[in-house]
Amino acid sequence: MNVKKSYLAALIIVSIVLGSVLTYVGVEVIGIGQTEQADGGSQQSNAGTDGEKQELIEEFSDMNAFSKVMRAYSVIENNYVEDVKQKTLVEGAVQGMLDSLGDPHSVYMDKETVEQFNHSIESSFEGIGAEVSMRDGHVTIVSPIKGSPAEDAGLQPKDQILEVDGESLDGFDLNEAVAKIRGEKGTEVELTIQRPGVSDAISVNVVRDDIPVETVYPEVKNQNGKKTGVIQITSFSQKTAEEFNQALSDLEDKGIEGLVIDVRGNPGGLFTSVETILENFIPEDQPYVIFEKKNGEKQRYYSGTKEKKNYPITVLTNKGSASASEILAAAMLEAGYPVVGEKSYGKGTVQKTLDMGDGSQIKITTYKWLTPDGTWINEKGIEPTVKVQQPEFFYTTPVEVENPLTLDMNNENVANIQTMLKGIGYDPGRTDGYFSEQTAQAVEAFQKDHDLEVTGKVNQETGEQIQAQVVEAVSAEENDRQLNKALEVLYEQ
Template sequence: MKLNQTKIILILIGALLIGVLGGYGGVKLAQNQGDNSAIEMSDSDNGTLSNSGEESGGELSGDLDKVSQIFELIQSNYIEDVDDNELVEGAIEGMLSTLDDPHTSYLDSEMMEQFNEQIESSFEGIGAEVSEVDGYITIMSPMKESPAEKAGLRPNDQVLSVDGESLEGLNVNEAVAKIRGEKGTDVVLEIQRSGTSDPFEVTIERDTIPVETVYSEVDSEGGNDTGVIQITNFSEHTGEEFEEQLTELENQGIDGLVIDVRGNPGGLLDVAEEILQQFVPSDMPYLQIEDADGNAEEYVSDLDEQKDYPISVLIDEGSASASEIIAVAMKELDYDIVGETSFGKGSVQQAIPLGDDSSVKMTTFRWLSPNGNSIDGEGVEPTIEQRQDDYYYATPIQVTDDEPLTVDHTSEAIANMQEMLSGLEYDTGRTDGYFSEETESAVEAFQEDNDLEVTGEVDEETGGLIETQVVEKIREGEDDRQLERSLEELYQ
């Protein structure tokens, strides 16, 4: 199938953005012209989609007859009233679930409406993207300045329940429906974080999430003027925003460039292409797309030569899909990639309309690096590995006023509290989870500095304020070891 003839315009990590791009679950490839027949991929080289009601053989016809027979049996004999549309949608979801692909799903008309609205607008929700990973609804990335980020959610956090209702057995679409909601309303998520034995609850107030995806600045530390461009999502206007801001930085005479796609879950394939076409010269492809038969098509820019300044790319475990397309292409162009191994999403989904405002989001292609490598399930490994300080990864402090954290006790909650206080530059003496006298002194100093009752114990108020200050420090980019390392290595 030739992708230059049937243009894929979206690629993402097979997830739904909650409140940022809720319903953003697939790739719009072609429009069905209003009929309700099934859409199937043509085997011809012209890559068109065809509408066909013809069966490929007697066996398929018999199987479909069985489905029709069950439908009629339910209509005629089931003791309760059943909505015919719900039966049809249930059958579709059942077929897709047998593929055992978390990135393939059915999008009803409501989800598709959200999908079409949210590519270019602002949304109400918590501002995080989720996917199904190993059977769990999992946070892929909280968005910049979103309620999810402010609440301290991190990539790979597993969402166990929403407002006390378990998500076990629900697909991504059903989970998203529970988490989404109106601005100003609260949602309580039960989170399981890697490295901790006990889950914890996070209460998040939903808000309006604007789609602002490109941020830039000039860093002049170390004697060099380095342009830093952060891309938080690959949305409709990201490409032109990136080009405008890059041009502005170049007009200021930058000595080098850092492209930051940490926490970026992906988005529009067109945008990733637009960005790479500004960096990858025509003597190598910037991307390859592989079909089900293993045939790969190369995509090449018309750029004559590389930029005349050094470039590095920042990635982390929340960088996925289109972010990884950028990262691996720049890596194979011999630029440094700094940070931590990315998520590992190398497949492409298409949202294929069914003619009634609903669609099937289905995995139909793989994307490959310029050299023909797949990162699916593995991620992009950095050329320069760099973790953040430990407090960046700390779990929220679980504590009640009835059972505060006190001297001579040991727990994971105390270890997390010690990591956070250390990150706020209070000397706890240790971070192993034992509440020592030095830790007590650190708590007392924090309480005194913040006009709290000085008890040396960590209750809900003290624990909550510690968390708030840590999240604010992270959001402000303090102690950003990955960016610091990128700037250090850029001119080596």
């Protein structure tokens, strides 16, 4: 083997291990805007002490261990039928090593992806507005962002994206898939979705838009004659903690007697943000999270809070609450605050990124995070104190009617429409997928009320109108069983 090439390979390896480090605490979540998003911290360090660097250098000092890699490099360069850029081979080798870990959260990010990620957590980005991760080999929705095109189109947590504009994502890594999905404001992308519990794939068209990183939404509600504060946190970005603390102060100035913290659909974000928020509520004598190294060594994190707030607090979660939002929910739960809603997503690892020296980064899982009592929630989620499902029509799929739905049909599309009709006040008689006479009567009543041709059949126009009414009903506060239950539980404490 050419000695100069061996030396080059050694330099590449050493440059990797000597790069600076950015630690992401929590779980990586990929954003389909222009960018990839990761849970974790803004904690930057000049990674590695001299001792750690020396240890890493010694690990890689035995070139015999890498002779196969260098031999493969030489074989490809000298024998492959076409010219291959050195950068392509090196990046392919790095990507291959990370892929071999079988960990969807250990990834390689090229310079462009890193720049887009940094931009996305600071201001805004263009795209469909969803956070995704790789699960079981499929690009999977963690959560759509509040008010985003993805939410408006009906995308839900755990939807798997199979195709983009008719092109299969089989064999794509997460960065490649994200690149296919993101795009400029005003452009449309067609996603083929496989939804849990639905046998047939569905097609969803989403028009990309600007996705502002606005993460804190406070309001005051009157519950049983008492002022109640509700703060929704949609993700944990750089300014989230500052905005939350300001919102909390404003609510307290207004005399709230209780607080609901809503992290439903929150896919995570920067650990430093959730850490600062928890300083308001978790007393100093108990940890709010534990980090565990692979050798079992544990590091506990504590707040400086002397005592709890003098008003009751509940936390809202659902299946779209992931990672950093699970850190918050678990800490609050084990500090004695009720959690209401659905079991959370279940992501419990910590990533560290190493700067590769050319603007690209490796993000690799380095820790587990545990709840204060030492529980690892990865792929399990956090069970709420009070389980509450939303009305069934909240979980319906986007309407897609190629051929009109008519009497005596029996399929999932009919069942979906029946559930929607029932949810918006039109009784279809059944929701099992059989298009009965009573279902036709419900369709006719809907068509009459909305100035549509009264046929008793569901064509695309009728289906879209039904879906529009469902979206409106989902937004209505009286239909939000989880929030209403959280408000009820609040004053039972």
